[in-house]
Amino acid sequence: MNIIEKILAKASGKKVVHPGEIVEAEIDKAMANDITAPLAVLSFKRMDGKNVWDKEKVILVIDHIAPASSEQSAKMHKLMRDFVEEQSIKYFYDVGRGGVCHQVMVEKHVEPGDVIVGADSHTTTYGALGAFSTGIGSTEMASVWLTGKLWFKIPEAINIIFNGEMTKSVYPKDLILYTIGQLGADGAIYKGVKFSGDTIRNMGVEGRLTLCNMVVEMGGKNGIIEPDEKVYNYLNKQAKDDLRDDEDSEYDKTFEYDASKLEPMVACPSTVDNVKSVSEVEGVKIDQALIGSCTNGRLSDLRIAAEILKNRKVKKGVRALVIPASQDVFKAALNEHLMEIFIDAGVMICNPNCGPCYGGHLGLLAEGEVCISSSNRNFVGRMGSPKADIYLASPATVATSAITGKITQPA
Amino acid sequence: MLEIHGRAVKYGDDVNTDVIIPGKYLTSTDPKELAEHAMEGLDPSFTEKVKDMNIIVAGRNFGCGSSREQAPLALKYSGVKCILAENFARIFFRNAINISLPVLESKGISENVDERDELRVNLSAGVVENLSKKEVLQVTPLPDFLLEILDQGLIEYVKHRRTS
Numbered sequence: 089m090n091i092i093e094k095i096l097a098k099a100s101g102k103k104v105v106h107p108g109e110i111v112e113a114e115i116d117k118a119m120a121n122d123i124t125a126p127l128a129v130l131s132f133k134r135m136d137g138k139n140v141w142d143k144e145k146v147i148l149v150i151d152h153i154a155p156a157s158s159e160q161s162a163k164m165h166k167l168m169r170d171f172v173e174e175q176s177i178k179y180f181y182d183v184g185r186g187g188v189c190h191q192v193m194v195e196k197h198v199e200p201g202d203v204i205v206g207a208d209s210h211t212t213t214y215g216a217l218g219a220f221s222t223g224i225g226s227t228e229m230a231s232v233w234l235t236g237k238l239w240f241k242i243p244e245a246i247n248i249i250f251n252g253e254m255t256k257s258v259y260p261k262d263l264i265l266y267t268i269g270q271l272g273a274d275g276a277i278y279k280g281v282k283f284s285g286d287t288i289r290n291m292g293v294e295g296r297l298t299l300c301n302m303v304v305e306m307g308g309k310n311g312i313i314e315p316d317e318k319v320y321n322y323l324n325k326q327a328k329d330d331l332r333d334d335e336d337s338e339y340d341k342t343f344e345y346d347a348s349k350l351e352p353m354v355a356c357p358s359t360v361d362n363v364k365s366v367s368e369v370e371g372v373k374i375d376q377a378l379i380g381s382c383t384n385g386r387l388s389d390l391r392i393a394a395e396i397l398k399n400r401k402v403k404k405g406v407r408a409l410v411i412p413a414s415q416d417v418f419k420a421a422l423n424e425h426l427m428e429i430f431i432d433a434g435v436m437i438c439n440p441n442c443g444p445c446y447g448g449h450l451g452l453l454a455e456g457e458v459c460i461s462s463s464n465r466n467f468v469g470r471m472g473s474p475k476a477d478i479y480l481a482s483p484a485t486v487a488t489s490a491i492t493g494k495i496t497q498p499a
Numbered sequence: 500m501l502e503i504h505g506r507a508v509k510y511g512d513d514v515n516t517d518v519i520i521p522g523k524y525l526t527s528t529d530p531k532e533l534a535e536h537a538m539e540g541l542d543p544s545f546t547e548k549v550k551d552m553n554i555i556v557a558g559r560n561f562g563c564g565s566s567r568e569q570a571p572l573a574l575k576y577s578g579v580k581c582i583l584a585e586n587f588a589r590i591f592f593r594n595a596i597n598i599s600l601p602v603l604e605s606k607g608i609s610e611n612v613d614e615r616d617e618l619r620v621n622l623s624a625g626v627v628e629n630l631s632k633k634e635v636l637q638v639t640p641l642p643d644f645l646l647e648i649l650d651q652g653l654i655e656y657v658k659h660r661r662t663s
Contacts, residue, residue, distance in 0.1 A: 110642075110644075209564065224566060278586075359513060467518065
C-alpha cells in the first residue's frame, strides 16, 4: 500500500485497502471556521445532535472575517461562540487567539498519520506533515461532530517527483504553480497527490505546506509527503516509522520534473491553471500586492519578503499588505524585526486572518484594478469586483513587484 | 427525486464556487437569500433562466474551489433540479448529495445536449434521455448508499442511522 492507503486502512480498521473501495474511517480531528461552522451548527441541531463525539477533537477557528466586519459576520461569530460554550469545545481560536485556520492546525494540532477533515478546501495542507487531510462541507462536518466517522473512497494516487536544485529566485510556490499549469485545474480530480524527489527532501517544511495547500487547485483529494526528520523536528515529535510507501505500492500516474530548470511562475487571471513564467507577463501594472494567506503567510514567507523590501519603498500608487498567518507568526516576525522593515517600506500590516484572499474584507479591489498575491485563488470576483484581475505568485515575486509597481521577476 | 424532467441550461468547464456564490454573501445562512445571487459571477441572467431551464449541463470539474456548502444550496434554492457534468470537484459533489441536490457524472453530456433541450434523467438507472434529440446517454449510476443519502438528505440519513 502507499502512505495514503496505509493511513486510511488503519483508521478504518482494515489490514489492506484498494483504490475505489469505500471505507468508514475514524476521524482524529475535525476543523471548521467562521464561514462553514455556522451552517454546520444549524445542521447539527437539525440532526437532533446533543453532544459532539469528542470535545477535544472538534476544533473551531474564527479566521475568514476576523474581527467581524459587519453585524452579519458578528452574528455568525456569536453563533460559534455559543456553540463552543454549550458543547465545552476545548480548542476554540477566537479573534486574537489563533489566526488562519490551517496555520493554527499546523502549529497546534496536526500529527503525522492523522486523518483530519476540515470544512475548508485547503485542509489538504496538512499532508506536508504526513497526515491524510481533506476538505468537506458543513452538513458533513455536522455528521462528523455527531459520529466521529466519515466515509471515504480510497483514492487512486499520482506521484509528482521533483529533482534538482531550485535556482535562487524560484520558491516552492513556483513549483506548485508550475505543476498546476502542467496538470490543469482538474488534472488530479478525486486523486491523492504525493510529492517526492530530492527537491522535496531538501525543501523546508513550510515550503512543503505550500505545495500540499494548493493540490486542491488541480482537483486533488489530498496532498501528501512522507514525513522525515525535518517534519518531526518541526513538530517536536517522535518519528513514526510506518508512514512510508511499501516498496510495491502503486501510483496511477507519475510526473517527473526538473526543478533546476524552473523560472518564477505566475497564475494569470482568472484560473489557477492559467500559469505563465513571470518573464512572460513582466511589466503588467499593479494596484495592490498581498503577502499572506494559508498558502504563503508563514514566517519563512515574511522573511523572504522582508529581505527584498529592506531599505526599499513600495512604489507610489501601490498598496502593499502583509497579513501574518497566525498570532505566533506575527509575534515571531516582530521578534525578528521584520515588521519594522515592512512599516518603513510603506506596507500596511493587517491582523492575522484570511483578509482579502477570500473576498470578505481588508483590501478588496475595485473594477479595473490589478492585484498580485501570494494567496491561492484568482477566480473572477474572488477579491472584490468581478472586473478586477488577480495574479498569483511567490512572496518574492509579490514583494519585488510591490517595489516596481509592475509584475517583476525577483532577483 | 429519482426521476427528473426539465430543460438544459449550459455552462463550460471549471465552473467554480466563487462564481456560483461569491464570498461576500457567505455571512448569510439563509438559502433563499443565497439563491438570489446564484451564479452571479458567471451569468447575471441565471436566476431568470433557471425558471424554465432547471437542469444544469456543464463540462469538466463543476464546482471546483471552496468547500462552501452555500454553493449547492444557492443552486438548489434558485430552482435547479439536477446538475449533469462531465465530472465534479469532489467537495461540491459530496455537498450536493448531502443537501439532496441531484448530481450525476455524465461523460459526453456537453457534446450531446444543447441549451433548452428537454431532458429526462433517471438517477438510479444512470440514464439521461434527450427528448429533443431523441437520444439516450447511459452513464454510471450513483451507488446505492449515495442514492439513499441523496433521497433523504444527510441530516435525515444520519438521524435515521442513529435511531435504527
